[in-house]
Amino acid sequence: MADHLPLTARMRRLLRELAKFGTVGAFGFLVNVAVFNLCIHSFGLAPVRSGVVSTAVAVATNYVGNRYWTYLHAEKSRVKREATLFLLFNGVGMVIENGVLALSHYGLDFTSPLADNVAKYGVGMGLATVFRFWSYRTWVFRGRASAGELGEADDLPAEEQRKHRRVLL
Template identity: 65%
Template sequence: MSERGALRTRLDLLAREIAKFGAVGAIGFVVNAIVFNICVHAFDLAVVRSGVIATVVAIATNYVGNRYWTYRHTEKNKRSRELMLFLLFSGIGLVIENGILALSHYGFGFTSTLADNVAKNVIGLGIGTVFRFWSYRTWVFKALPAREAVETAESFLEGPEAEAEAHSARPARST
């Protein structure tokens, strides 16, 4: 496979990953917004407390969606490590998201329902989502080592000569 073809394949895979992550995130966004507004308007809780509760519920929803759909092809043998990292990076995203809400509501005095929703569910969630996507794909949902599988598949598609070349190009394994 040419470098251009390999790059296109990697970009296609990244686009699919972003689309799946976005779909899971969209569901999480709806959950987050509904829970936030119920906490604020039905239970009359403080906005930051409501934001934290809503984010925690959305984090649980997003973990299930990302683990079993977006990143279902990744390692599954280290679930406790994966969950701890997921919660750590989700917690940082929670601080980003609700820190922006707190700054807007208490720091700048933008206290309307619209301002709170924009601060939390547009600006905070947007920045938090970029951070979460980067951290999840970098540290939480690590892909299985696939170099050998890709080389074998490519050599199979290119013919027997390329297969022999791919096998000879691999470093010897030590046991």
């Protein structure tokens, strides 16, 4: 559907989507860091176990943010499918994120709190974030046009706006 838009309009739409995804992700990051360090320092859990718990809590907050803000206009008739795919792809993201932590902590013996945080958040989360963004926009939140796509038609001449809105809706 969006392929009918000029390249500049598609790029603006992608940048808006990335900004929203990034904002939701930043909030999820704060939740993840807080829960991770709480699990390690207050509850005495092992680093990877703490990582799994913190990632699970962050995934729940990110689903709400992405579902109801970033991808607000995605198809809503298939929410069960969407939630299942979201959890599946986040499971893969969790393995990426905490796999890097496990490799660093247990495989390379970098066991300081700084090393654990760098492995989990600097490397693991970075790789997992790229994977999640791709999977969300490709598989999870598909369907109807986004609000950004609907707004992009405003940059086109009047006749093109009418054609564009008919295609998207």
